[in-house]
Amino acid sequence: MNKEEYRKKLNQLGKRKDLISGVHNYCDRWCERCPFTSKCGSFALSEGFNDDQESKDIENEKFWDDLKIVFEVTLEMLKEQAEELGIDLDNLDDVDYKHEVVENDTVKMSKDYGIAILDWIKDNNKEINNLGKRLLLINENEVLKFQDAVEVIQWYSLFISAKIHRAFMDYGIDDEDNYDNLGSAKIALIAIDRSIAALGYLLENMPSFEDDILNFLAKLSKIKKYVLTSFPTAMEFKRPGFDD
Ligand code: SF4
Known part of the structure:
Protein backbone atom coordinates (compact mmCIF):
# COMPACT_ATOMS: atom_id res chain seq x y z
CA MET A 1 0.00 0.00 0.00
CA ASN A 2 1.33 3.45 -0.84
CA LYS A 3 0.75 6.76 0.94
CA GLU A 4 -2.22 7.84 -1.17
CA GLU A 5 -3.96 4.51 -0.73
CA TYR A 6 -3.41 4.57 3.02
CA ARG A 7 -4.72 8.10 3.26
CA LYS A 8 -7.82 7.19 1.26
CA LYS A 9 -8.38 4.22 3.52
CA LEU A 10 -8.14 6.37 6.65
CA ASN A 11 -10.70 8.80 5.23
CA GLN A 12 -13.08 6.01 4.33
CA LEU A 13 -12.75 4.46 7.77
CA GLY A 14 -13.62 7.76 9.39
CA LYS A 15 -16.98 7.67 7.60
CA ARG A 16 -17.93 4.10 8.47
CA LYS A 17 -20.84 3.95 10.89
CA ASP A 18 -20.66 0.20 11.43
CA LEU A 19 -17.36 0.31 13.34
CA ILE A 20 -17.42 0.12 17.14
CA SER A 21 -15.61 3.10 18.52
CA GLY A 22 -12.75 2.11 20.83
CA VAL A 23 -13.30 -1.66 20.48
CA HIS A 24 -9.56 -2.17 20.00
CA ASN A 25 -8.58 -0.26 23.15
CA TYR A 26 -9.33 -3.00 25.66
CA CYS A 27 -9.12 -6.15 23.57
CA ASP A 28 -6.37 -8.73 23.76
CA ARG A 29 -4.97 -7.92 20.28
CA TRP A 30 -5.51 -11.52 19.23
CA CYS A 31 -7.21 -10.61 15.96
CA GLU A 32 -7.15 -14.18 14.61
CA ARG A 33 -9.53 -15.14 17.39
CA CYS A 34 -11.56 -11.96 17.64
CA PRO A 35 -15.29 -11.85 16.80
CA PHE A 36 -15.10 -8.10 16.06
CA THR A 37 -12.70 -7.93 13.12
CA SER A 38 -15.46 -6.61 10.83
CA LYS A 39 -16.27 -3.83 13.31
CA CYS A 40 -12.75 -2.84 14.31
CA GLY A 41 -11.08 0.22 12.78
CA SER A 42 -7.67 -0.90 13.95
CA PHE A 43 -8.05 -4.25 12.20
CA ALA A 44 -9.38 -2.60 9.03
CA LEU A 45 -6.46 -0.22 9.04
CA SER A 46 -3.91 -2.99 9.33
CA GLU A 47 -5.37 -4.87 6.36
CA GLY A 48 -3.14 -4.39 3.37
CA PHE A 49 -0.14 -3.92 5.64
CA ASN A 50 0.12 -7.21 7.44
CA ASP A 51 -1.02 -9.47 4.66
CA ASP A 52 2.35 -11.03 3.96
CA GLN A 53 5.13 -12.42 6.11
CA GLU A 54 7.55 -9.64 5.09
CA SER A 55 5.27 -6.97 6.58
CA LYS A 56 5.20 -8.80 9.88
CA ASP A 57 8.95 -9.36 10.08
CA ILE A 58 10.68 -6.61 12.04
CA GLU A 59 13.97 -7.56 10.35
CA ASN A 60 12.51 -6.95 6.89
CA GLU A 61 12.71 -3.62 5.08
CA LYS A 62 9.03 -3.85 4.10
CA PHE A 63 8.01 -3.73 7.77
CA TRP A 64 9.81 -0.38 8.19
CA ASP A 65 8.58 0.99 4.85
CA ASP A 66 4.99 0.32 5.90
CA LEU A 67 5.57 1.94 9.28
CA LYS A 68 7.07 5.01 7.58
CA ILE A 69 3.90 5.40 5.48
CA VAL A 70 1.74 5.22 8.62
CA PHE A 71 3.81 7.87 10.43
CA GLU A 72 4.05 10.21 7.45
CA VAL A 73 0.33 10.12 6.65
CA THR A 74 -0.63 10.50 10.32
CA LEU A 75 1.64 13.51 10.67
CA GLU A 76 0.33 15.10 7.49
CA MET A 77 -3.27 14.70 8.61
CA LEU A 78 -2.47 16.00 12.07
CA LYS A 79 -0.91 19.12 10.56
CA GLU A 80 -3.91 19.68 8.31
CA GLN A 81 -6.36 19.36 11.19
CA ALA A 82 -4.26 21.69 13.34
CA GLU A 83 -4.26 24.24 10.53
CA GLU A 84 -8.06 24.01 10.22
CA LEU A 85 -8.33 24.64 13.95
CA GLY A 86 -5.88 27.52 13.76
CA ILE A 87 -3.23 25.76 15.80
CA ASP A 88 0.38 26.40 14.92
CA LEU A 89 2.16 23.15 15.71
CA ASP A 90 5.56 24.82 15.40
CA ASN A 91 4.76 27.29 18.17
CA LEU A 92 3.11 25.31 20.90
CA ASP A 93 3.78 26.18 24.51
CA ASP A 94 6.16 23.70 26.06
CA VAL A 95 4.17 21.16 27.97
CA ASP A 96 6.13 19.28 30.55
CA TYR A 97 4.45 15.96 30.08
CA LYS A 98 6.16 12.69 30.78
CA HIS A 99 4.62 9.27 31.00
CA GLU A 100 5.29 7.79 34.36
CA VAL A 101 7.35 4.59 34.41
CA VAL A 102 5.71 2.41 36.97
CA GLU A 103 7.87 0.04 38.94
CA ASN A 104 5.75 -1.36 41.72
S1 SF4 B 1 -9.86 -7.16 15.63
FE1 SF4 B 1 -7.92 -7.25 16.76
S2 SF4 B 1 -7.47 -5.12 17.33
FE2 SF4 B 1 -9.65 -5.25 16.76
S3 SF4 B 1 -10.77 -5.59 18.66
FE3 SF4 B 1 -10.36 -7.58 17.77
S4 SF4 B 1 -8.43 -8.26 18.68
FE4 SF4 B 1 -8.62 -6.07 19.02
Whole structure:
Protein backbone atom coordinates (compact mmCIF):
# COMPACT_ATOMS: atom_id res chain seq x y z
CA MET A 1 0.00 0.00 0.00
CA ASN A 2 1.33 3.45 -0.84
CA LYS A 3 0.75 6.76 0.94
CA GLU A 4 -2.22 7.84 -1.17
CA GLU A 5 -3.96 4.51 -0.73
CA TYR A 6 -3.41 4.57 3.02
CA ARG A 7 -4.72 8.10 3.26
CA LYS A 8 -7.82 7.19 1.26
CA LYS A 9 -8.38 4.22 3.52
CA LEU A 10 -8.14 6.37 6.65
CA ASN A 11 -10.70 8.80 5.23
CA GLN A 12 -13.08 6.01 4.33
CA LEU A 13 -12.75 4.46 7.77
CA GLY A 14 -13.62 7.76 9.39
CA LYS A 15 -16.98 7.67 7.60
CA ARG A 16 -17.93 4.10 8.47
CA LYS A 17 -20.84 3.95 10.89
CA ASP A 18 -20.66 0.20 11.43
CA LEU A 19 -17.36 0.31 13.34
CA ILE A 20 -17.42 0.12 17.14
CA SER A 21 -15.61 3.10 18.52
CA GLY A 22 -12.75 2.11 20.83
CA VAL A 23 -13.30 -1.66 20.48
CA HIS A 24 -9.56 -2.17 20.00
CA ASN A 25 -8.58 -0.26 23.15
CA TYR A 26 -9.33 -3.00 25.66
CA CYS A 27 -9.12 -6.15 23.57
CA ASP A 28 -6.37 -8.73 23.76
CA ARG A 29 -4.97 -7.92 20.28
CA TRP A 30 -5.51 -11.52 19.23
CA CYS A 31 -7.21 -10.61 15.96
CA GLU A 32 -7.15 -14.18 14.61
CA ARG A 33 -9.53 -15.14 17.39
CA CYS A 34 -11.56 -11.96 17.64
CA PRO A 35 -15.29 -11.85 16.80
CA PHE A 36 -15.10 -8.10 16.06
CA THR A 37 -12.70 -7.93 13.12
CA SER A 38 -15.46 -6.61 10.83
CA LYS A 39 -16.27 -3.83 13.31
CA CYS A 40 -12.75 -2.84 14.31
CA GLY A 41 -11.08 0.22 12.78
CA SER A 42 -7.67 -0.90 13.95
CA PHE A 43 -8.05 -4.25 12.20
CA ALA A 44 -9.38 -2.60 9.03
CA LEU A 45 -6.46 -0.22 9.04
CA SER A 46 -3.91 -2.99 9.33
CA GLU A 47 -5.37 -4.87 6.36
CA GLY A 48 -3.14 -4.39 3.37
CA PHE A 49 -0.14 -3.92 5.64
CA ASN A 50 0.12 -7.21 7.44
CA ASP A 51 -1.02 -9.47 4.66
CA ASP A 52 2.35 -11.03 3.96
CA GLN A 53 5.13 -12.42 6.11
CA GLU A 54 7.55 -9.64 5.09
CA SER A 55 5.27 -6.97 6.58
CA LYS A 56 5.20 -8.80 9.88
CA ASP A 57 8.95 -9.36 10.08
CA ILE A 58 10.68 -6.61 12.04
CA GLU A 59 13.97 -7.56 10.35
CA ASN A 60 12.51 -6.95 6.89
CA GLU A 61 12.71 -3.62 5.08
CA LYS A 62 9.03 -3.85 4.10
CA PHE A 63 8.01 -3.73 7.77
CA TRP A 64 9.81 -0.38 8.19
CA ASP A 65 8.58 0.99 4.85
CA ASP A 66 4.99 0.32 5.90
CA LEU A 67 5.57 1.94 9.28
CA LYS A 68 7.07 5.01 7.58
CA ILE A 69 3.90 5.40 5.48
CA VAL A 70 1.74 5.22 8.62
CA PHE A 71 3.81 7.87 10.43
CA GLU A 72 4.05 10.21 7.45
CA VAL A 73 0.33 10.12 6.65
CA THR A 74 -0.63 10.50 10.32
CA LEU A 75 1.64 13.51 10.67
CA GLU A 76 0.33 15.10 7.49
CA MET A 77 -3.27 14.70 8.61
CA LEU A 78 -2.47 16.00 12.07
CA LYS A 79 -0.91 19.12 10.56
CA GLU A 80 -3.91 19.68 8.31
CA GLN A 81 -6.36 19.36 11.19
CA ALA A 82 -4.26 21.69 13.34
CA GLU A 83 -4.26 24.24 10.53
CA GLU A 84 -8.06 24.01 10.22
CA LEU A 85 -8.33 24.64 13.95
CA GLY A 86 -5.88 27.52 13.76
CA ILE A 87 -3.23 25.76 15.80
CA ASP A 88 0.38 26.40 14.92
CA LEU A 89 2.16 23.15 15.71
CA ASP A 90 5.56 24.82 15.40
CA ASN A 91 4.76 27.29 18.17
CA LEU A 92 3.11 25.31 20.90
CA ASP A 93 3.78 26.18 24.51
CA ASP A 94 6.16 23.70 26.06
CA VAL A 95 4.17 21.16 27.97
CA ASP A 96 6.13 19.28 30.55
CA TYR A 97 4.45 15.96 30.08
CA LYS A 98 6.16 12.69 30.78
CA HIS A 99 4.62 9.27 31.00
CA GLU A 100 5.29 7.79 34.36
CA VAL A 101 7.35 4.59 34.41
CA VAL A 102 5.71 2.41 36.97
CA GLU A 103 7.87 0.04 38.94
CA ASN A 104 5.75 -1.36 41.72
CA ASP A 105 5.59 -4.96 42.97
CA THR A 106 2.62 -5.91 40.77
CA VAL A 107 4.28 -4.65 37.60
CA LYS A 108 7.56 -6.28 38.52
CA MET A 109 5.94 -9.59 39.43
CA SER A 110 3.95 -9.68 36.18
CA LYS A 111 7.06 -8.91 34.12
CA ASP A 112 8.97 -11.66 35.90
CA TYR A 113 6.12 -14.08 35.28
CA GLY A 114 6.04 -13.27 31.54
CA ILE A 115 9.76 -13.80 31.09
CA ALA A 116 9.85 -16.93 33.29
CA ILE A 117 6.94 -18.67 31.54
CA LEU A 118 8.40 -18.02 28.10
CA ASP A 119 11.77 -19.38 29.24
CA TRP A 120 10.04 -22.41 30.71
CA ILE A 121 8.21 -23.16 27.45
CA LYS A 122 11.46 -22.74 25.51
CA ASP A 123 13.45 -24.95 27.90
CA ASN A 124 10.81 -27.69 27.84
CA ASN A 125 9.92 -27.43 24.20
CA LYS A 126 10.94 -31.02 23.50
CA GLU A 127 8.76 -32.45 26.28
CA ILE A 128 5.84 -30.26 25.23
CA ASN A 129 6.12 -31.48 21.62
CA ASN A 130 6.41 -35.10 22.73
CA LEU A 131 3.33 -34.78 24.87
CA GLY A 132 1.47 -33.29 21.91
CA LYS A 133 2.42 -36.32 19.82
CA ARG A 134 1.34 -38.72 22.57
CA LEU A 135 -2.04 -36.98 22.90
CA LEU A 136 -2.50 -37.22 19.14
CA LEU A 137 -2.37 -41.00 19.40
CA ILE A 138 -5.10 -40.97 22.05
CA ASN A 139 -7.50 -38.30 20.84
CA GLU A 140 -7.17 -35.52 18.27
CA ASN A 141 -9.35 -33.16 20.31
CA GLU A 142 -7.04 -33.45 23.27
CA VAL A 143 -4.03 -32.41 21.24
CA LEU A 144 -5.93 -29.37 19.98
CA LYS A 145 -6.84 -28.40 23.54
CA PHE A 146 -3.23 -28.87 24.57
CA GLN A 147 -1.89 -26.75 21.70
CA ASP A 148 -4.49 -24.13 22.50
CA ALA A 149 -3.43 -24.03 26.16
CA VAL A 150 0.23 -23.50 25.18
CA GLU A 151 -0.74 -20.78 22.68
CA VAL A 152 -2.88 -18.99 25.27
CA ILE A 153 -0.05 -19.01 27.81
CA GLN A 154 2.41 -17.68 25.24
CA TRP A 155 0.08 -15.01 23.89
CA TYR A 156 -0.67 -13.52 27.28
CA SER A 157 2.80 -14.00 28.78
CA LEU A 158 4.03 -10.43 28.23
CA PHE A 159 0.63 -8.92 27.46
CA ILE A 160 -0.34 -9.17 31.15
CA SER A 161 2.55 -7.02 32.37
CA ALA A 162 2.11 -4.49 29.54
CA LYS A 163 -1.54 -3.97 30.51
CA ILE A 164 -0.83 -3.88 34.24
CA HIS A 165 1.85 -1.27 33.63
CA ARG A 166 -0.59 0.80 31.60
CA ALA A 167 -3.26 0.40 34.28
CA PHE A 168 -1.00 1.98 36.89
CA MET A 169 0.21 4.85 34.67
CA ASP A 170 -1.03 8.16 36.12
CA TYR A 171 -3.62 6.21 38.11
CA GLY A 172 -5.45 8.24 40.71
CA ILE A 173 -3.95 11.57 39.62
CA ASP A 174 -7.38 12.60 38.46
CA ASP A 175 -9.91 10.21 39.98
CA GLU A 176 -12.55 11.13 37.42
CA ASP A 177 -10.29 10.13 34.60
CA ASN A 178 -9.36 6.59 35.50
CA TYR A 179 -11.25 5.15 32.55
CA ASP A 180 -8.19 3.88 30.72
CA ASN A 181 -6.65 2.54 33.95
CA LEU A 182 -9.71 0.45 34.73
CA GLY A 183 -10.07 -0.81 31.15
CA SER A 184 -6.41 -1.84 31.10
CA ALA A 185 -6.74 -3.53 34.50
CA LYS A 186 -9.80 -5.44 33.30
CA ILE A 187 -8.16 -6.87 30.19
CA ALA A 188 -5.11 -7.78 32.31
CA LEU A 189 -7.40 -9.67 34.71
CA ILE A 190 -9.10 -11.46 31.82
CA ALA A 191 -5.71 -12.45 30.42
CA ILE A 192 -4.67 -13.72 33.87
CA ASP A 193 -7.82 -15.85 34.17
CA ARG A 194 -7.32 -17.34 30.72
CA SER A 195 -3.68 -18.09 31.51
CA ILE A 196 -4.69 -19.73 34.79
CA ALA A 197 -7.21 -21.94 32.96
CA ALA A 198 -4.59 -22.88 30.34
CA LEU A 199 -1.97 -23.67 32.99
CA GLY A 200 -4.58 -25.76 34.80
CA TYR A 201 -4.95 -27.81 31.64
CA LEU A 202 -1.18 -28.30 31.43
CA LEU A 203 -1.13 -29.32 35.08
CA GLU A 204 -3.56 -32.16 34.35
CA ASN A 205 -1.51 -33.36 31.41
CA MET A 206 2.06 -32.78 32.56
CA PRO A 207 2.28 -34.31 36.05
CA SER A 208 6.07 -34.45 35.94
CA PHE A 209 6.10 -30.62 35.77
CA GLU A 210 3.68 -30.19 38.64
CA ASP A 211 6.01 -28.09 40.79
CA ASP A 212 6.84 -25.64 38.00
CA ILE A 213 3.23 -25.25 36.91
CA LEU A 214 1.95 -24.82 40.47
CA ASN A 215 4.57 -22.16 40.97
CA PHE A 216 3.34 -20.25 37.90
CA LEU A 217 -0.25 -20.64 39.04
CA ALA A 218 0.63 -19.27 42.47
CA LYS A 219 2.36 -16.27 40.87
CA LEU A 220 -0.62 -15.51 38.65
CA SER A 221 -3.04 -15.80 41.55
CA LYS A 222 -0.92 -13.37 43.55
CA ILE A 223 -0.74 -10.91 40.63
CA LYS A 224 -4.52 -11.14 40.22
CA LYS A 225 -5.05 -10.44 43.91
CA TYR A 226 -2.75 -7.40 43.77
CA VAL A 227 -4.48 -6.03 40.64
CA LEU A 228 -7.91 -6.45 42.23
CA THR A 229 -6.72 -4.76 45.39
CA SER A 230 -5.46 -1.76 43.43
CA PHE A 231 -8.41 -1.68 40.99
CA PRO A 232 -11.38 -3.12 42.93
CA THR A 233 -13.95 -1.98 40.35
CA ALA A 234 -12.01 -3.07 37.27
CA MET A 235 -14.31 -5.97 36.39
CA GLU A 236 -17.29 -3.59 36.27
CA PHE A 237 -15.64 -1.69 33.42
CA LYS A 238 -17.59 -1.99 30.15
CA ARG A 239 -15.26 -2.63 27.24
CA PRO A 240 -16.69 -1.22 23.99
CA GLY A 241 -18.12 -4.08 21.94
CA PHE A 242 -16.99 -6.91 24.18
CA ASP A 243 -19.14 -5.99 27.19
CA ASP A 244 -22.04 -4.27 25.45
S1 SF4 B 1 -10.77 -5.59 18.66
FE1 SF4 B 1 -10.36 -7.58 17.77
S2 SF4 B 1 -9.86 -7.16 15.63
FE2 SF4 B 1 -9.65 -5.25 16.76
S3 SF4 B 1 -7.47 -5.12 17.33
FE3 SF4 B 1 -8.62 -6.07 19.02
S4 SF4 B 1 -8.43 -8.26 18.68
FE4 SF4 B 1 -7.92 -7.25 16.76
